[in-house]
Amino acid sequence: MKSRTFPATVESLAIIREYLTEFSAAAGLDKKQTYNLCLAVDEVVTNIFLYGYGKSGRKGVVEIYTEMDENQIKITVEDDSPPYDPTKQKLPDEEDLKKPLEERPIGGLGLFLTISNVDDFKYEYVNERNRNIFIVKRSSSE
Amino acid sequence: MGLQVMSEVTQGIAKVTLIGEVDSASAVIFKDEVDKVALQSPKEIVFFMKDLNFMSSAGLRVIVFAKQKLGSEVPIYIVNPQEGIIDTLQKTGLHHSVFIVDSYPVTG
Numbered sequence: 001m002k003s004r005t006f007p008a009t010v011e012s013l014a015i016i017r018e019y020l021t022e023f024s025a026a027a028g029l030d031k032k033q034t035y036n037l038c039l040a041v042d043e044v045v046t047n048i049f050l051y052g053y054g055k056s057g058r059k060g061v062v063e064i065y066t067e068m069d070e071n072q073i074k075i076t077v078e079d080d081s082p083p084y085d086p087t088k089q090k091l092p093d094e095e096d097l098k099k100p101l102e103e104r105p106i107g108g109l110g111l112f113l114t115i116s117n118v119d120d121f122k123y124e125y126v127n128e129r130n131r132n133i134f135i136v137k138r139s140s141s142e
Numbered sequence: 143m144g145l146q147v148m149s150e151v152t153q154g155i156a157k158v159t160l161i162g163e164v165d166s167a168s169a170v171i172f173k174d175e176v177d178k179v180a181l182q183s184p185k186e187i188v189f190f191m192k193d194l195n196f197m198s199s200a201g202l203r204v205i206v207f208a209k210q211k212l213g214s215e216v217p218i219y220i221v222n223p224q225e226g227i228i229d230t231l232q233k234t235g236l237h238h239s240v241f242i243v244d245s246y247p248v249t250g
Contacts, residue, residue: 010165011167035196046198046200096235098238113233117233
Protein backbone atom coordinates (compact mmCIF):
# COMPACT_ATOMS: atom_id res chain seq x y z
CA MET A 1 0.00 0.00 0.00
CA LYS A 2 1.27 3.44 -0.93
CA SER A 3 0.17 6.77 0.43
CA ARG A 4 0.56 10.43 -0.29
CA THR A 5 -0.45 13.50 1.67
CA PHE A 6 -2.15 16.56 0.19
CA PRO A 7 -2.90 19.95 1.79
CA ALA A 8 -6.61 20.38 2.53
CA THR A 9 -7.25 23.10 0.01
CA VAL A 10 -9.20 23.10 -3.26
CA GLU A 11 -5.95 23.81 -5.11
CA SER A 12 -5.04 20.16 -4.34
CA LEU A 13 -8.02 18.79 -6.28
CA ALA A 14 -6.34 18.78 -9.71
CA ILE A 15 -3.16 17.24 -8.25
CA ILE A 16 -5.19 14.50 -6.56
CA ARG A 17 -6.95 13.69 -9.86
CA GLU A 18 -3.58 13.48 -11.56
CA TYR A 19 -2.30 11.14 -8.84
CA LEU A 20 -5.39 8.91 -9.13
CA THR A 21 -5.18 8.90 -12.93
CA GLU A 22 -1.59 7.64 -12.77
CA PHE A 23 -2.54 4.94 -10.27
CA SER A 24 -5.59 3.93 -12.36
CA ALA A 25 -3.41 3.57 -15.45
CA ALA A 26 -0.99 1.35 -13.52
CA ALA A 27 -3.96 -0.74 -12.35
CA GLY A 28 -5.30 -1.08 -15.90
CA LEU A 29 -8.58 0.77 -15.33
CA ASP A 30 -10.23 2.01 -18.50
CA LYS A 31 -10.94 5.67 -19.28
CA LYS A 32 -14.51 5.57 -17.93
CA GLN A 33 -13.55 3.83 -14.67
CA THR A 34 -10.72 6.31 -14.20
CA TYR A 35 -12.98 9.31 -14.78
CA ASN A 36 -15.63 7.93 -12.44
CA LEU A 37 -13.10 7.22 -9.70
CA CYS A 38 -11.60 10.70 -10.00
CA LEU A 39 -15.06 12.24 -9.79
CA ALA A 40 -16.09 10.10 -6.79
CA VAL A 41 -12.95 11.00 -4.83
CA ASP A 42 -13.10 14.66 -5.92
CA GLU A 43 -16.58 15.06 -4.44
CA VAL A 44 -15.66 13.58 -1.06
CA VAL A 45 -12.35 15.40 -0.80
CA THR A 46 -14.05 18.69 -1.72
CA ASN A 47 -16.48 18.18 1.17
CA ILE A 48 -13.58 17.51 3.53
CA PHE A 49 -11.77 20.66 2.38
CA LEU A 50 -14.76 23.01 2.35
CA TYR A 51 -16.81 21.71 5.27
CA GLY A 52 -14.61 19.37 7.32
CA TYR A 53 -11.70 21.76 7.66
CA GLY A 54 -13.14 24.92 6.09
CA LYS A 55 -16.04 25.39 8.52
CA SER A 56 -13.84 24.98 11.58
CA GLY A 57 -11.18 27.24 10.06
CA ARG A 58 -8.56 24.55 10.63
CA LYS A 59 -5.73 23.81 8.27
CA GLY A 60 -5.17 20.16 7.63
CA VAL A 61 -4.25 17.46 5.18
CA VAL A 62 -5.78 14.41 3.59
CA GLU A 63 -3.83 11.23 3.25
CA ILE A 64 -4.68 9.05 0.25
CA TYR A 65 -3.77 5.36 0.33
CA THR A 66 -3.79 3.33 -2.88
CA GLU A 67 -3.74 -0.43 -3.10
CA MET A 68 -4.71 -3.07 -5.61
CA ASP A 69 -5.04 -6.80 -5.87
CA GLU A 70 -6.01 -8.97 -8.79
CA ASN A 71 -9.72 -8.19 -8.40
CA GLN A 72 -10.01 -4.57 -7.37
CA ILE A 73 -8.38 -1.33 -6.47
CA LYS A 74 -8.98 0.40 -3.17
CA ILE A 75 -8.52 4.08 -2.45
CA THR A 76 -8.71 5.22 1.16
CA VAL A 77 -8.94 8.90 2.01
CA GLU A 78 -8.16 9.77 5.63
CA ASP A 79 -8.46 13.08 7.45
CA ASP A 80 -8.82 14.31 11.02
CA SER A 81 -11.57 16.90 10.50
CA PRO A 82 -14.79 16.45 12.56
CA PRO A 83 -16.57 13.11 11.92
CA TYR A 84 -18.77 13.15 8.84
CA ASP A 85 -20.39 10.04 7.42
CA PRO A 86 -21.38 10.59 3.76
CA THR A 87 -23.32 7.33 3.72
CA LYS A 88 -25.77 8.73 6.29
CA GLN A 89 -26.73 11.76 4.19
CA LYS A 90 -29.97 11.96 2.26
CA LEU A 91 -29.34 11.49 -1.43
CA PRO A 92 -31.62 12.68 -4.22
CA ASP A 93 -34.10 10.00 -5.27
CA GLU A 94 -35.40 9.24 -8.75
CA GLU A 95 -38.16 11.82 -8.40
CA ASP A 96 -35.67 14.54 -7.39
CA LEU A 97 -33.47 13.73 -10.39
CA LYS A 98 -36.42 14.15 -12.76
CA LYS A 99 -37.30 17.62 -11.50
CA PRO A 100 -36.69 20.48 -13.90
CA LEU A 101 -33.64 22.56 -13.01
CA GLU A 102 -35.79 25.53 -12.04
CA GLU A 103 -37.21 23.49 -9.15
CA ARG A 104 -33.99 21.94 -7.95
CA PRO A 105 -31.89 22.87 -4.98
CA ILE A 106 -28.48 24.07 -6.14
CA GLY A 107 -26.58 21.37 -4.21
CA GLY A 108 -26.91 17.73 -3.20
CA LEU A 109 -25.49 15.96 -6.23
CA GLY A 110 -21.89 15.47 -5.12
CA LEU A 111 -22.33 12.53 -2.76
CA PHE A 112 -24.82 10.98 -5.14
CA LEU A 113 -22.10 11.00 -7.80
CA THR A 114 -19.60 9.49 -5.37
CA ILE A 115 -21.80 6.56 -4.49
CA SER A 116 -22.99 5.91 -8.02
CA ASN A 117 -19.52 6.17 -9.60
CA VAL A 118 -17.67 3.38 -7.78
CA ASP A 119 -18.46 -0.29 -7.20
CA ASP A 120 -18.47 0.17 -3.45
CA PHE A 121 -18.11 3.10 -1.07
CA LYS A 122 -17.67 2.82 2.68
CA TYR A 123 -17.10 5.14 5.59
CA GLU A 124 -15.40 4.42 8.92
CA TYR A 125 -14.36 6.59 11.85
CA VAL A 126 -11.25 5.10 13.39
CA ASN A 127 -8.78 6.62 15.85
CA GLU A 128 -10.46 10.00 15.50
CA ARG A 129 -9.99 9.96 11.76
CA ASN A 130 -12.54 9.89 8.94
CA ARG A 131 -11.83 7.10 6.52
CA ASN A 132 -13.62 7.18 3.13
CA ILE A 133 -13.05 4.02 1.12
CA PHE A 134 -13.60 3.65 -2.63
CA ILE A 135 -13.55 0.26 -4.37
CA VAL A 136 -13.38 -0.23 -8.14
CA LYS A 137 -13.37 -3.69 -9.68
CA ARG A 138 -10.67 -4.26 -12.23
CA SER A 139 -12.14 -5.07 -15.65
CA SER A 140 -10.09 -8.25 -16.00
CA SER A 141 -11.79 -9.66 -12.90
CA GLU A 142 -15.34 -9.29 -14.28
CA MET B 143 -4.74 21.93 -15.75
CA GLY B 144 -7.08 24.71 -14.63
CA LEU B 145 -9.97 26.20 -16.51
CA GLN B 146 -10.23 28.74 -19.30
CA VAL B 147 -13.61 30.26 -20.07
CA MET B 148 -14.43 32.53 -22.98
CA SER B 149 -17.80 34.06 -23.74
CA GLU B 150 -19.63 36.29 -26.17
CA VAL B 151 -23.22 37.33 -26.68
CA THR B 152 -24.29 37.90 -30.26
CA GLN B 153 -27.83 38.45 -31.48
CA GLY B 154 -29.20 37.31 -28.15
CA ILE B 155 -27.23 34.05 -28.08
CA ALA B 156 -24.72 33.63 -25.27
CA LYS B 157 -21.82 31.37 -26.20
CA VAL B 158 -19.57 30.13 -23.42
CA THR B 159 -16.54 27.98 -24.25
CA LEU B 160 -14.92 25.90 -21.50
CA ILE B 161 -11.44 24.44 -21.77
CA GLY B 162 -9.80 22.36 -19.04
CA GLU B 163 -11.45 21.16 -15.84
CA VAL B 164 -14.29 22.44 -13.65
CA ASP B 165 -13.97 21.58 -9.98
CA SER B 166 -14.60 23.45 -6.75
CA ALA B 167 -11.46 25.49 -7.27
CA SER B 168 -12.33 26.66 -10.78
CA ALA B 169 -16.16 26.71 -10.79
CA VAL B 170 -16.16 30.33 -9.70
CA ILE B 171 -14.61 31.30 -13.07
CA PHE B 172 -17.44 29.45 -14.85
CA LYS B 173 -20.07 31.09 -12.65
CA ASP B 174 -18.60 34.57 -13.15
CA GLU B 175 -18.84 34.11 -16.92
CA VAL B 176 -22.48 32.98 -16.64
CA ASP B 177 -23.19 36.02 -14.48
CA LYS B 178 -21.55 38.22 -17.11
CA VAL B 179 -23.54 36.93 -20.09
CA ALA B 180 -26.77 36.88 -18.04
CA LEU B 181 -26.56 40.67 -17.77
CA GLN B 182 -27.41 40.81 -21.48
CA SER B 183 -30.56 38.70 -21.01
CA PRO B 184 -29.79 36.16 -23.75
CA LYS B 185 -32.57 34.18 -25.38
CA GLU B 186 -30.35 31.04 -25.52
CA ILE B 187 -27.18 29.99 -23.75
CA VAL B 188 -24.71 27.59 -25.33
CA PHE B 189 -21.88 25.85 -23.47
CA PHE B 190 -19.15 24.52 -25.76
CA MET B 191 -17.55 21.62 -23.88
CA LYS B 192 -15.48 19.69 -26.44
CA ASP B 193 -12.26 20.56 -24.62
CA LEU B 194 -13.63 20.26 -21.11
CA ASN B 195 -12.00 17.17 -19.63
CA PHE B 196 -13.61 17.05 -16.20
CA MET B 197 -16.65 18.49 -14.46
CA SER B 198 -17.57 17.85 -10.84
CA SER B 199 -20.85 18.71 -9.15
CA ALA B 200 -19.48 22.24 -8.75
CA GLY B 201 -19.92 22.62 -12.52
CA LEU B 202 -23.39 21.08 -12.41
CA ARG B 203 -24.34 23.68 -9.82
CA VAL B 204 -23.36 26.44 -12.25
CA ILE B 205 -25.61 24.92 -14.95
CA VAL B 206 -28.50 24.73 -12.46
CA PHE B 207 -27.70 28.30 -11.44
CA ALA B 208 -27.77 29.42 -15.10
CA LYS B 209 -31.20 27.89 -15.63
CA GLN B 210 -32.57 29.46 -12.47
CA LYS B 211 -31.03 32.85 -13.23
CA LEU B 212 -32.09 33.03 -16.89
CA GLY B 213 -35.48 31.38 -16.49
CA SER B 214 -37.07 28.22 -17.82
CA GLU B 215 -37.86 29.79 -21.20
CA VAL B 216 -34.15 30.22 -22.02
CA PRO B 217 -32.84 26.94 -23.46
CA ILE B 218 -29.42 25.65 -22.48
CA TYR B 219 -27.37 23.83 -25.13
CA ILE B 220 -24.33 21.73 -24.23
CA VAL B 221 -22.22 21.14 -27.30
CA ASN B 222 -20.05 18.07 -27.80
CA PRO B 223 -19.35 17.12 -24.18
CA GLN B 224 -16.93 14.26 -23.49
CA GLU B 225 -18.22 10.84 -22.45
CA GLY B 226 -17.60 11.28 -18.71
CA ILE B 227 -19.51 14.56 -18.67
CA ILE B 228 -22.44 13.12 -20.65
CA ASP B 229 -22.57 10.28 -18.15
CA THR B 230 -22.65 12.76 -15.25
CA LEU B 231 -25.44 14.81 -16.89
CA GLN B 232 -27.46 11.64 -17.42
CA LYS B 233 -26.93 10.19 -13.95
CA THR B 234 -28.01 13.41 -12.30
CA GLY B 235 -30.99 13.94 -14.61
CA LEU B 236 -29.72 17.27 -15.93
CA HIS B 237 -30.07 15.92 -19.46
CA HIS B 238 -33.85 16.26 -19.04
CA SER B 239 -33.48 20.04 -18.80
CA VAL B 240 -30.71 20.83 -21.29
CA PHE B 241 -30.09 19.99 -24.94
CA ILE B 242 -26.98 17.90 -25.48
CA VAL B 243 -25.98 18.37 -29.10
CA ASP B 244 -23.05 17.46 -31.37
CA SER B 245 -22.79 20.90 -32.90
CA TYR B 246 -24.25 24.40 -32.70
CA PRO B 247 -26.17 25.82 -34.50
CA VAL B 248 -28.15 22.60 -34.33
CA THR B 249 -28.61 21.02 -37.73
CA GLY B 250 -31.00 18.36 -38.98
